[in-house]
Amino acid sequence: MTDGLLTGIDQPQVLETTLSLPYTLTTGRAAGTFLAELGNKRILGSRCDKCARVMTPPQDYCSRCGSASETFVHMPERGTVTAVTRTDRAILALVQLDGSDSGFLHRLAPDSHHAAVGARVRAVWADTPSQSMLDLDCFALDDTGGHAGSAIEVGEVAVVAELAYSLTLHYKHAYGPHYGRLFDELATHRRILGSLCPSCRNVLVPPREFCDACFVRTAQYVDVADTGILQAFSVIHMEFVGQTRKPPYVYAEIVLDGSATRLIHTIAGFDVTTAAERLQIGMPVRAVWKDRADCHGTLDDIDYFEIVTGSERGD
């Protein structure tokens, strides 16, 4: 059954979504110890055993001579601004703590507008520890004339071995006219659309502008049944980030009746642990739709495909 000429839709549909990638960062010896000591309101540096360079934050290897820097030192909480820049969100500065040979990048207090190179600053600690760099809340301008201190050697201290992070990417995906029309029809009519190639007469799902076999422009939208044939399947046992279903579940390639392409979806509605014996290539399947209230115009509006038994087919 045809559904008119390809016209696309008036308003391009846009999917607005967030990709979230939680991960764990292994800090290493120097950074892990530095973070643990920040939680104790102490700033840690390292001193090179060979050339005596003092680095803050501490480094596992000397940035001047490359030797292993095994000695940790506690740094004074005062220093001098050696560079400063302003962004929309913060005033950032390189602070050279007294007794340190390297600059320490951190934010200045929000009221440090007139901070300039050479300004004296002091550490301001966060009220509640967060086991992060922000345990040291910021550096504030210090006009008390506090005297320069020097690094004090420390023995064994605790290490923060791992940190939990999450990379979050918020993005918009414009479907374009053909995918947009597909999702529009799914949402409003629970109808799956393909596009017909005028040359090979194949119906392509999802609908697309060009036939990928003949390279000619497709001519019409065509309704495709929500029944089809199981073409291939895989049982997923592994859990991974971003999964929308709980394993085990069956991922399958389905050729919908009236189409020539494969649709990836899940097969469910039966005991998945028997999938290897129960499922057979070529067996008929049928879409099980979600309740209308739960349909949002995506292929997930089909909850899953179920097996059509012999008696239902009238065999």
Ligand SMILES: [Zn+2]
């Ligand atoms: Zn060195």
Ligand SMILES: [Zn+2]
């Ligand atoms: Zn074709």
